[in-house]
Amino acid sequence: MDVRFVTAGGGDVVAVMAGEGGQLLPAAQALDAATGGRIAKAMKAVRFTGGLGSAIDVLAPEGVEFSRILVIGVGKPESADSMAVERWAGHAVRRTITSGAEKLVLQPDALPNVSKAEAGAHAAMGARLASYRFDAYRTKMKPEQTASLAAVEIMMDGTAAARARAEKDSAIVDGVYFARDLVSEPANVLYPESFAERLRDLETLGVEVDVLDVPTMEKLGMGALLGVAQGSARPARLVTMKWSGSSAKGGKPIALVGKGVTFDTGGISIKPAAAMDEMKGDMGGAAAVAGALKAIATRKAKANVVGVVALVENMPGANAQRPGDIVHTMSGQTIEVLNTDAEGRLILADAVWYAQDKFDPSAVIDLATLTGAVIVALGHDHAGLFANDEDLANAIVAAGQSEGEPVWRLPLGAGYDKMIDSPNADMKNISGKPAAGSIVGAQFIKRFVRDGVPWAHIDIAGTASKPGPYEDPLSPAWATGYGVRLLNRLIASRYED
Numbered sequence: 001m002d003v004r005f006v007t008a009g010g011g012d013v014v015a016v017m018a019g020e021g022g023q024l025l026p027a028a029q030a031l032d033a034a035t036g037g038r039i040a041k042a043m044k045a046v047r048f049t050g051g052l053g054s055a056i057d058v059l060a061p062e063g064v065e066f067s068r069i070l071v072i073g074v075g076k077p078e079s080a081d082s083m084a085v086e087r088w089a090g091h092a093v094r095r096t097i098t099s100g101a102e103k104l105v106l107q108p109d110a111l112p113n114v115s116k117a118e119a120g121a122h123a124a125m126g127a128r129l130a131s132y133r134f135d136a137y138r139t140k141m142k143p144e145q146t147a148s149l150a151a152v153e154i155m156m157d158g159t160a161a162a163r164a165r166a167e168k169d170s171a172i173v174d175g176v177y178f179a180r181d182l183v184s185e186p187a188n189v190l191y192p193e194s195f196a197e198r199l200r201d202l203e204t205l206g207v208e209v210d211v212l213d214v215p216t217m218e219k220l221g222m223g224a225l226l227g228v229a230q231g232s233a234r235p236a237r238l239v240t241m242k243w244s245g246s247s248a249k250g251g252k253p254i255a256l257v258g259k260g261v262t263f264d265t266g267g268i269s270i271k272p273a274a275a276m277d278e279m280k281g282d283m284g285g286a287a288a289v290a291g292a293l294k295a296i297a298t299r300k301a302k303a304n305v306v307g308v309v310a311l312v313e314n315m316p317g318a319n320a321q322r323p324g325d326i327v328h329t330m331s332g333q334t335i336e337v338l339n340t341d342a343e344g345r346l347i348l349a350d351a352v353w354y355a356q357d358k359f360d361p362s363a364v365i366d367l368a369t370l371t372g373a374v375i376v377a378l379g380h381d382h383a384g385l386f387a388n389d390e391d392l393a394n395a396i397v398a399a400g401q402s403e404g405e406p407v408w409r410l411p412l413g414a415g416y417d418k419m420i421d422s423p424n425a426d427m428k429n430i431s432g433k434p435a436a437g438s439i440v441g442a443q444f445i446k447r448f449v450r451d452g453v454p455w456a457h458i459d460i461a462g463t464a465s466k467p468g469p470y471e472d473p474l475s476p477a478w479a480t481g482y483g484v485r486l487l488n489r490l491i492a493s494r495y496e497d
Contacts (some may be wrong), residue, residue, distance in 0.1 A: 001131045002151045003124050005159035005166070011103030011151075015070040015092035018043075018050040019077040027107035028071055035063040039071060051075060052084060053091055053473070066105070070095060080111045082122045083404045089126030090473030097131060097149045104152045120154050120162030121169060127152045128173045129474040134184040168299055172488055175295030176481035182287040183465060183479035187263035187280040192229070192237040192311035195262060195283070199239050199290055199309070205297035208242040222350040223328040224335055228343040229312040231267055231320025238351060240358070241293045241307040245300060247497050253304035254495050255361035256293075256487060257351050259344045259368035260286030260311040267314045267340030268322055281479065282344070284464025285367035286311065288483030295488045302497040306359050310351040314343045326425045330354060331448055336425040338432065344370045345429060345444045352448045352455075362495075363392055363454040366445060367483050368461075373437030375462040382408040383463045383482065386442035389454035395494050396456055396486070403485035404474070407458060410439060417443045458483065 016028035022043050024032055032039040038061050042048070048056045052075035061069055072091050074080045089106055096104050106127065108119040133147060156162065182190065182198070190198075196211045203209050214235050217226055222238070229236035242253070261282040265271060271279065286309035293307045321327075325337045327346070331353045335346065348366055355364055374384040383400075385407040387393035393409055400407045416439045419431035427447060431440045442457045449455040463482040471477045 001128070001149060003127055003154070003166075004151070005120065005154045005156070005163045007155070007157060007159060009105065009153055009155060010065045011105040011153060012066065012101035013068040013070060013096050013099075014066045014105040014107060015072055015089070016107050017074050017088060017109050018048070018071050020050045020073065020075050022048055022050050023077070024071075025077070025109040027109050031064060031069060035061045035069070038062070039069060043071065049073065053087060055091060055095065057095070068101070074111070078112050080113065082114055082118060085111070085114055085119050085122040086126030086129070086404070087473050089123040090130035093127050093130035093149065093152065094473050097147050098144060100148050102148055102150050104149060105155050106152060107155050116156060116158060117161035117165060120156050120159070121165035123154050124162070124166040125169045125173060126474060128170070129176060132177060132180060132476060134181065134476065134479070171298035172295045172485060174298055175291040175484045175488065178294045179287040179291030179481035179484050180476070180479040182290060183281045183284050185280070187313070191234045191262045191313055192260070193234065195260060195286070195311050196237040196239050199241060202241055202290070202294060202297060205294065206243070207293055207297050210240045212238040220354070221328060221330045222354070224346040225310055225312065225350040227321045227325065227327040227337065228267070228314055228346050231317035232313040232315040233317070234262075234313045237311040238354065239309050239311065241290070243293060243297050243301070243303070243305045245296070245302050246304045247302060251304050252362040253306045253359055254491065255355040255359055255364045256289045256305065256307045257348065257355050257364060257366040258286035258289035258307065258309040259283065259348055259366070259370065260309045261344060261347070262311060262313050264314045264341070264343065265316055267343065268316050268320050269339045269341040270316055271341060278465065281465045282369050283311070284369045284460055284482070288367050288460065288464070288481070288487065291481055291484035292487035295484055296491055301491060303491050303495040305491060305495070306355065306361065308351050308355040310347040312347055314340070329448070330357070333427065333447065334425040336422040336428040338428050339430045342429045342441070344368050345441050348445050349448045352445060356450050356453060361453070363389070364449060365396070365456045365458065365487070367458045369464050370441045370459045371438045371461055374459040377410070377438060378408055378462055380462045380466045382406045384438050384459035385409045385456060386412055386439070387456040388412070388446065388449065389456070392454045392456050395490055396458070399489040399493065400486045403489045405463070405482055405486040410442070412439065412443060412446065416440060420444055
């Protein structure tokens with residue numbers, strides 16, 4: 001979909017802003033005047049309040065050339081931020097994308113906390129994010145299911161500043177799209193080997209991509225990662241993506257590590273059949289890391305960043321790992337595997353250690369669709385955050401808040417750590433108790449973080465993909481691309497020159 005900035009023009013549909021209490025913002029006021037007060041009349045007829053995301057649709061209004069006027073609320077103008085503008089634009093796109101309209105005109109207004117240029121740029125980003133569709137395998141669609149919207153015009157004065165910012169933001173949208181596509185692909189198409197090959201495409205952007213095969217990982221002692229993969233006919237891969245954008249030569253990178261289980265049956269500890277198809281998305285952490293690398297490489301970020309993704313398929317084959325098996329990790333520690341469905345922490349054990357051993361990073365952040373328990377605790381609105389460093393934790397919280405990808409910090413502690421002590425190995429991969437599941441998973445990964453290395457774990461099981469009732473106007477009901485914007489913002493605000 002083409003998104004462009006204009007100072008004048010027309011289209012099929014126009015979208016304008018209203019504040020809470022039914023307050024029309026300037027662009028809406030102008031349209032209301034042109035239509036002889038029909039917008040205000042329509043608002044009164046349906047008790048429109050202007051709350052965030054609320055909307056009225058004025059059809060075939062006289063006095064203007066548009067066939068529809070969308071008035072969409074941004075909430076209280078004095079507290080509305082850039083994300084409110086993005087969601088305003090997202091709602092407009094969602095209401096028109098399959099409507100038959102070919103061109104949507106967005107008329108954003110400045111808000112007390114958002115300049116006109118910022119409003120224009122964020123409107124463009126919201127429109128692009130909302131227009132995402134994964135139709136790669138749909139060969140027959142009814143006309144009303146097919147996207148008709150071909151262009152969005154941001155109509156405003158002073159387009160140059162907004163256009164310049166929007167062009168930079170397009171790199172972030174590219175990264176989010178990349179992550180969404182990866183999570184949406186079926187497991188018969190996206191498996192460890194094919195996932196690794198897709199990541200090689202980042203080389204065209206200047207990213208150094210290295211793919212480790214099974215023999216190489218065996219030599220490195222990655223018994224935890226390979227143990228998860230041994231039941232599948234699809235061999236495991238570990239991929240590193242290195243971006244060297246800092247002007248300081250030899251500067252330590254920040255390491256982003258992602259869980260990439262391309263399909264998770266649970267292994268011998270097999271999952272129930274209901275909703276198992278969703279386990280194609282158990283690589284959302286790896287997708288987020290890959291999308292973040294694409295974003296920072298596309299915008300030529302002045303930072304050193306390395307992405308490490310562990311790619312496996314967890315299957316109950318004849319050679320599958322069994323409950324009770326003990327595996328040796330690259331770190332030298334041993335793990336008793338009590339449940340083969342607690343596999344994400346096993347592959348992260350070796351991937352997190354490898355990231356530290358290979359790259360000596362300034363900090364490590366891992367992202368994983370790790371536990372169902374985090375959904376029980378936080379639902380689909382916040383990811384769970386665990387960290388051993390206050391400054392890093394605070395920076396992640398701030399980045400997530402500014403980008404609409406919020407996190408909620410959960411505790412770590414010695415009492416939780418004792419829950420994974422094993423009488424037969426250095427640790428076990430579950431506690432065996434129906435309590436603190438997400439915390440136990442984080443404590444497990446923490447055992448593979450070297451002393452003195454700032455580390456954070458983000459459990460994105462509830463945010464990497466969302467069911468329909470939780471649909472956000474900026475993302476589809478399935479793959480969200482969560483983590484790309486957060487990581488990009490964190491790197492921009494904390495790690496760039």
